[in-house]
Amino acid sequence: MKEIDLDGDGSSSAATGQLPRLAVRRACKKNLRTALGGVILGISLVPVASWASQPPCDLLPPAMAPSAPEREITALDLARLRDFGGMQFDTYPGPPAALSPDGRHVALQLRRGDPSSNRYCTGIVVKETVGTAPPRIVADGGEIIRLSFDKYGFSGLVSGAPVPSVLRWSPDGRRLAFTKAIGGLMQVFLVRPDGSGEAQLTRSPVSIDDFQWLPGGAAIVYASRPALLDEERRIDGEAPSGWRYDVRFWPIAGGRPHPPSSTPSRIDVIALADRTPRPALSAEGLVLAPDGTPGWPASATQVLPVGGGTDRAWLAPVDPSALFKPNVLHVSMNGRELPCPQSACTDVVGLWKRDPRTILFLRRQGVARSEMALLSWDLGKGAPRVLHTTIDPWLGCQLGPIELVCAAESDTAPRHVIGVDAGSGRVRTIYDPNPEFAAIRLRRPERMAWRNAFGIETFGDLVLPSDYRPGHPAPLIVVQYDSRGFLRGGTADEFPIQLFAAKGFAVLSFNRPPWYGLQGPPLDLFAFLKANQKDWSDRRSVQSSLEIVVERLIARGIADPARIGITGQSDGATTATFALVHSRLFKAVALSTCCEEATMMANLGPGFEDWYARTGYPRFNEDRRGFWKEGSLVPNLGDLPPVPLLIQAGEEEFRFALPTYAAAKNAGWPTEMYVFSGEGHVKLQPAHRLAVYERNLAWFQRWFKPREGASP
Template structure:
């Protein structure tokens, strides 16, 4: 175990807590508030630098849908924003909304974007002097678009036609479906995903669990369109924000190597080589770079705690770089627009901080001043009454301790282990209702995951997580901040596996929640058909072969043969696409009289994307932790049934177990 004295010293040296004053009179933050939080993506400056466009996603619990809008605002403030209908959200393979970037017209007086409306994804065009119109529509949905290399034309991609997809779906329903490696039997065969109000069929598109709409493998067709008015042709693409970027003058900037061998090199058009010696270039943590337009300078994005990024401005050849800001950063997933856009005079970021919900900010290069351009969650921000203390522990672990602003005495606490980036909303996958827990006097300890060396296997990462969680809890208990007898743990994906491992291997947890399917023999056989590549991934990451040839490995990794150790009350709220992997675990727990139950959400992917489902999951997790950590019950009449069950679990009762 990590030495307690060392842990306390490191925690004490962490940055000061983020704290928002408690308003005199306010409505508490609820689970609905978290679900309906407005999110900002894809900030994109106009070519003349006078305006910026961004996308706003607004979920609605009552409509059980999210709506997209594009906003155009002046970068120096003033005037009313232009608001454009962005259509419906399309979830990606995991359930996260697909993000797209708009394309400005060359004269900065209009822009184009992709929108899914009435079952058709097309290119829409807006101009200052004209209404929004659907400009380019194809027999197939347009999946991607952008300016040609010289900016003179629009290029776009299409796949299978909508008619062909509809025929394939009808045939699959009418004639049956061949079971092969592309069919995910964890999802409804008739279609287990909602897009623009319609259920659609998907098929597996990778060795793991990536999935795309049926006929996704039809070869894409690339097309071009040239607007007749030169002013309305697309502006040339900006320099890339990536590990390599080429400037207009031909200079190539590249991040090469990793960690202590990482370098930033600039190769001039004439072949001259410059190596950056400024501190961020030597940190080993650079994740991306981008040229500042009209200047021989680079924006550098350096990894900070919790997926945040420190942004630097470096004049090529200078010995030092100018620190501009710390942003909420992004996971930098291929195909996902960056959270910050590089302009000629300023950086524009869709930013969020632990207690500051998403907003759009402008950071001036010269003065370093931050200006808020859009604050869609301002009313919610004014109601937050909590403090978030940044924490750090030996081994490179970081996180936050979230607690009520007026907390007195040791608090019950819920641990969320995985990622703590941005606004402290719900953790990875939005499953732990952090601020509502604080409203009810329950603290949250969010810890960023660190993986064990590859040789230690996945169990090594689980064990490292449990050791760090235990040390962090011991440190907080020694400071009188938490009650070690009232600790919960929960999470999604890797975080859910850590939570299940923790309650198998430790008795310190009084309640647990998980939101994902777990590895089991059934999980293996559901996905191990030849030709898919799943078994190679499972062997590479978990060291698992077929259950009948490696029973000892399976007993170590899975909880199915360790039911006696699972006494912690366990709530599983899983998507329909993963529930079958947990059926045996749930049944074994119930037959053993353990305090466990499982809720399944229809038409859901790995991360729940339907607002009504997210609200229900948040609310039930909140009730579960209040019940087991504080003995509290919500008096709402529609919750009476759940509390009858839970009181039965607490009394040690169980349903009758069949004799055979």
């Protein structure tokens, strides 16, 4: 099942291009009632299962970083890494680390997996932005629940990535409001920054999706989807006479229909004084969805008052009818728009006001938008000036009195909190949740960039093995399909890059090229998807990029052509199987989802078939064997040399892999599949994550370094 990065910034909008919306939790134990969850503005939170906090849980690191000598990384280091925010770089309500109004504190929900107990420990952590005072846990962080989204006409398609808390400070900074999962539902809680006065504010029968403080701080406005409960009751009412099989079904995950994706959200207000929710007034609802504010520029995604009167700066696509086009910065002062150089003011992703005459903005630039640049513009005094450029992703930036505060990662540094001086662009670390990693030997990558046969640029990061010697080719593993930030395990974090390198493998962290359908004129969603699918154009573009860089590594004497492996999850799995059909470069493969083939058009439900048919796929009963001959392993197995194939799939998706598994096994391919209970598209449980890391390493050791390998 494919995913499409519509924004090109590493955020994966799940499953072939539709932005995820809201969804419903499915509980499948006897009479357990359905609990619901979601997030407006494009992300949905679905507590299909949860793993509770487990105190005492060693959540905070020692006060001092360990002084032990450098050592090699282990799978357990990665499985127990402290995380906050979303799993990748998706856009969630609220920043990963919330800055207080006075700029003195940041707050985040920290989580850490414990594979031995298969549980998470979590905490709401507050850290001062200045000084050496250690962070403090001010509240329990609640359960870890799974992300899901709407698609194919129904709610509740499980992604499985962890749902982060939404954290927002009160206007006076005296309280922190945050969402916390209790019993599988996200509720709003309050706590003071010293950890006192924790209280549950909402007691909603469904998850709170997003919230904001109303001006003055006396009440909170929030969004939820209570209508999903009514839909579930309707489904219960149909059960005695049997459910009609229709677009509400996702058969690979279960036999119960899902509520429709069209189920609306509702906006409510709850006052801190009486804690009785009521429907929000239209003006109050604008706090959550400001694009309805009178005078809001057409198609604007962010508006910022500057100067005085009606002066403002805003972000909007240059062509509102264009699909997935980046935003352009506009500034209007004294009734006229200020000119801004296209080279500086396109592809802007964030905008802040430093003072009435100065704005800061963050934009993407470089090969395949692989860099970020922070610029400052003194309005009316020439062009913007660059303060800082980086290949590191900066997430959820907020401007304080002196600094821009962001969550950040680098290729060798897990997610942390940084401060960027608003005048000089100087960067400092405010909070590193994983200081122990300073004692772990991590290999710095070589950034590579190239064009494919279609003229489309992309990039990748080459990590050489610990024992690499020039002139002695090493086994190479390709990890996909996003290479921004900490080189941990690729998209969905299952293929441990630094661990592979520590065990003697060269690793190419491959960033898939931008979608082929974006190269032409503006298109609507399904025209864009058809442009990608026509003649397998997008897949051929990815294959071209992949072949060029792998052959370059062979020519440089880095990669041993007899020992090249490929990995993949979701879109990356489709890339891997397409590569097996169309090249002979790869001698072993490990997948976490699998695989496209003809029967999926019937097995994955009517909604799935309708969606894919609109993108150019043949329906189940169409005789288009040539189509599947180009894109599927199954009809090609008799013509291909056997390649060892490992599949590690979640319980809710492994049936998708069964036709390919059986066909490969019957064709004599060395094939193994493992199924992980309670997992969906992305594996969340700590014990499973550790097992996946270790088995993927053992798989490639078995086929490429048999003297060192253990049994997978």
